[in-house]
Amino acid sequence: MLTIIHEKVGIPLFWVLLGKAGNSNAKERTDLMPKLNKVFPNQPIASLSGDREFIGEAWFNWLQNQGIPFVLRLKENMFIWQDGYAPAPLSAHARHLKNGQKCILKGTWYLGRDPSKTTTPIKISMMRLKTGEMLIVATSLIRIQTALPIYRNRWGIETLFSCLKTRGLGLEDTHITNPHKLATLMSVLAIAFCIAYKTGLWVARTKPPRRKAHGRLQQSIFTLGINVFRKASVRMSELELRNYMTGLFKPNIPRKPLYGLAL
Structure with a gap:
């Protein structure tokens, strides 16, 4: 990869x-x-x-x-x-x-x-x-x-692998062996990771997450993002979700409109 x-x-x-x-x-x-x-x-x-x-x-x-x-x-x-x-x-x-x-x-x-x-x-x-x-x-x-x-x-790629596997998306739990289907699954997980991670970055910049006593975040950026996106996708209409995704992948995220929709 x-x-x-x-x-x-x-x-x-x-x-x-x-x-x-x-x-x-x-x-x-x-x-x-x-x-x-x-x-x-x-x-x-x-x-x-x-x-x-x-x-x-x-x-x-x-x-x-x-x-x-x-x-x-x-x-x-x-x-x-x-x-x-x-x-x-x-x-x-x-x-x-x-x-x-x-x-x-x-x-x-x-x-x-x-x-x-x-x-x-x-x-x-x-x-x-x-x-x-x-x-x-x-x-x-x-x-x-x-x-x-x-x-x-x-080390960033190891962080990615942990998000794709044990820490979030559960790639290691799949029983798929067909190469074409596995390639499709990998593509879906890669997109899902990017959505969650970009959401986490946006939330962290808008409302800095809490840190533990040793200075590390209570939640990783990925975990923060995937939790917010889960809530957002349930609450949003189709149009709102489309606007959310469009705004999310712009170089500069329009924070205030997205903040109201997702949290």
């Missing part, structure tokens, strides 16, 4: 049903990316982030050839090398880091065990998390100092 991060949450744009267990391969990902350019032609990409499942030389090389900046997480057991340094696992470069400490490896590095096979040049930044786990990212066409802060935005 390809999403754009907005307000720390992933907004679903494009996806493909693999019809298999496991993760996508480089070809499946490179086939998905042109859809973005088709719908949003000439739209520059600030950066593309992905977890450890979305790596590989073919993928790195394609992104660099397309001029797409990326911040992709690496596995600790992956080997890297550069001129003057023998290939070594990333874990060896990170062993000195204590919890909370960060490190940027100087110079340009290459993935692999064989220096005779030149791979995509990358920069590498790493941090040992409070849990002791290592967060190591490879970047290209991005200032290495910004790599870790940029990668944090990737």
Whole structure:
């Protein structure tokens, strides 16, 4: 799934049903990316982030050839090398880091065990998390100092998945196996998520929600939005609902008219 991060949450744009267990391969990902350019032609990409499942030389090389900046997480057991340094696992470069400490490896590095096979040049930044786990990212066409802060935005897609599944829309409860029907269901859920999330943003900006003692919202923006929309859809006439949806997806929401209808 390809999403754009907005307000720390992933907004679903494009996806493909693999019809298999496991993760996508480089070809499946490179086939998905042109859809973005088709719908949003000439739209520059600030950066593309992905977890450890979305790596590989073919993928790195394609992104660099397309001029797409990326911040992709690496596995600790992956080997890297550069001129003057023998290939070594990333874990060896990170062993000195204590919890909370960060490190940027100087110079340009290459993935692999064989220096005779030149791979995509990358920069590498790493941090040992409070849990002791290592967060190591490879970047290209991005200032290495910004790599870790940029990668944090990737958590937005995990927030999206939780909203599509356990926290709201119940995707994991479906028994549908037909690929075409499953694709239709995914489209409906994506639209439903956007309606709920956009409603939540509007309500939060109009009437800021309460926060708990530790500073977090009592309700997430998504939960706030879906609860308001449920109430609104019951109370509104067909015309009011149509006006609500039209106003909701304008760049600037006409807050006062919508506020009276939904709350």
